[in-house]
Amino acid sequence: MRIKDRKTGIVDFVNKKEKATVQELAEYCKVSEATIRRDIVSLSREGKLARVHGGAVKIDDTYSGAEAAVLAKGFVNQKEKLCIAEYAASLIMPGDYVFIDAGSTTRYMVPFIKEEKAVYVTNAISLAKDLVRSGMKVFLIGGEIKENSEVIVGSAAILNVQKYHFDKGFFGTNGVDIKLGYTTSDVREALIKRVAIENTLAGERYVLADHDKFGISSAVTFSEFDGTVLITDMEPGKNYNKVVEIEVVSPA
Numbered sequence: 001m002r003i004k005d006r007k008t009g010i011v012d013f014v015n016k017k018e019k020a021t022v023q024e025l026a027e028y029c030k031v032s033e034a035t036i037r038r039d040i041v042s043l044s045r046e047g048k049l050a051r052v053h054g055g056a057v058k059i060d061d062t063y064s065g066a067e068a069a070v071l072a073k074g075f076v077n078q079k080e081k082l083c084i085a086e087y088a089a090s091l092i093m094p095g096d097y098v099f100i101d102a103g104s105t106t107r108y109m110v111p112f113i114k115e116e117k118a119v120y121v122t123n124a125i126s127l128a129k130d131l132v133r134s135g136m137k138v139f140l141i142g143g144e145i146k147e148n149s150e151v152i153v154g155s156a157a158i159l160n161v162q163k164y165h166f167d168k169g170f171f172g173t174n175g176v177d178i179k180l181g182y183t184t185s186d187v188r189e190a191l192i193k194r195v196a197i198e199n200t201l202a203g204e205r206y207v208l209a210d211h212d213k214f215g216i217s218s219a220v221t222f223s224e225f226d227g228t229v230l231i232t233d234m235e236p237g238k239n240y241n242k243v244v245e246i247e248v249v250s251p252a
Contacts, residue, residue: 001030003039006029006039007039007042007048009028010025010028010029010040010049011048013028014056014057014058018057019055020056020057021054021055022036022040022054022055025040025055040056043056077211077212077233079251080210080211080233080234081108081210082108083250084108084231084249085109086112088106088109088112088206089109089112089113089114091206092115092168094115095118095167096115096118096119097119097166097167097168098167099161099168099196100120100122100124100127100131100170101123101169101170101172101192101196102123102124102127102151102172102189103124104172105208106124106127106171106208107126107130111134113134113136116136116137119139121141121161121166122139123140123141123151123153123161124151124152141157141160141161142156142157143156143157144156146186146188152192161196162199166196166200166201166204167200168200168201168204169197169199169205169206170208171193171197171207171208172184172207172208173208173222174213174216175213175215175216175217175218176209176213176214176215176216176230176240177215178239178240180221181222182207182223182228183216183218183221184218184219187220190221190222193222194222194223197223197227202226203227204229205227205228206229206231207223207228207229207231208232209231210232210233211233211234213232214237225243228244229245229246230245232247232249233248233249235248
């Protein structure tokens with residue numbers, strides 16, 4: 001297959017499926033994964049698809065490049081994340097003031113959120129838009145838009161979050177470590193998470209994490225375990241049970 005034809009085939013495949021892993025594309029094109037990675041780099045520079053960790057996603061009017069990066073995280077443990085998100089959404093009650101953090105698993109909550117008598121606050125632009133389309137009452141935190149992202153961060157955002165007192169909060173995390181707590185890679189996002197968690201009722205601070213996050217630590221701790229509930233798909237072990245309340249929801 002000629003390079004031009006292969007690259008056309010890759011774009012067609014990704015556009016049809018909306019996302020594809022390197023392995024899937026290598027099998028489809030009958031070439032090595034290294035070749036596919038080079039093609040993805042080239043095609044992303046041409047603006048024909050979005051390069052993400054582990055593969056590529058479609059670029060269209062629905063997903064920006066930043067949103068595509070969030071969507072791509074769904075490549076890993078998607079079934080588990082959907083199950084976690086569905087359970088988390090079921091916890092929202094009428095009259096709740098709810099904070100929903102930016103992240104791949106928290107975004108999966110949107111299709112499952114049915115409570116129209118709650119108020120939703122978020123610093124994720126794409127998540128806010130999705131909730132509004134679903135007919136929900138939404139407040140988008142104001143502040144600086146993080147570069148190459150649709151997440152609001154910065155000092156103005158922190159001041160805005162501090163004004164609220166949340167009945168429930170739902171947070172994503174890059175890692176869950178027995179010593180370091182919940183961690184993320186960006187200090188600006190970590191500050192927003194920390195303030196929002198502190199302004200959420202203890203026991204109603206829900207952190208959503210699939211089992212691959214256990215034992216993983218990132219650059220910045222945004223919360224300790226006290227007052228949080230970890231919603232996950234698998235028991236993380238006895239040591240975790242001693243320090244954090246855990247809700248396990250397994251995919252059918």
